[in-house]
Amino acid sequence: MIRTLILSGALMFAAGAASADEPIVGNWKTAAGDTAQIASCGGSYCIVLKSGKYAGKKIGILAGSGVTYTGQITDPANDKTYSGSGNIFGNSLKMKGCVLNVLCKSQTWTRL
Template sequence: MFGKVSLALAATMMMAGAAWADPIEGNWKTQAGDTALIGGSDSFSITLKTGKYAGKTIGSLKATGSNKYAGNITDPANDKTYSGKATLSGTSLKMSGCVLGGLICKSQTWHKL
């Protein structure tokens, strides 16, 4: 009896953990075709998993509400860090990095894998 209750409790906890995961977490296909992993809890780190810069952490974002995130994004080619924003819409993530207080920005859209 105790074993069945423990098994049911464990299954419930695993399903609840998956439900609590932030929708930004997971693997994303970048515009360049590489795979990036976004993970964390309070602060989400972005790490390239494939491509020329595999293993490099390229950003950190925090949730700001309504599927929006803000933080820093680093261009892996030149190691310059920019003010970054991301907006999640379904399985698409619009990423943007800006300089000069948002005067000049570059954007790209990533897709959830």
């Protein structure tokens, strides 16, 4: 019985540790060919461009877990912010930005 409790506790610890790693965190190649870094920031995930014309610019903040995230995305060229989302499919991240949830544009990023 003690062995079963120890094994159950170890499995719960391993599951908790695995859920702490969010699949959205990391470096992504944008549709424009730039590198965007997505990192944890204050309970959400901040998106900052690391290369290209707008390097250093924060272009979004998303919240969520697993493979689905929602929040805001900013177009670095005109500084307009849109409601946004990100969905992960393997090593691809489909980013979508919308005006009034009607007019939407999307692009796919690739994990680096």
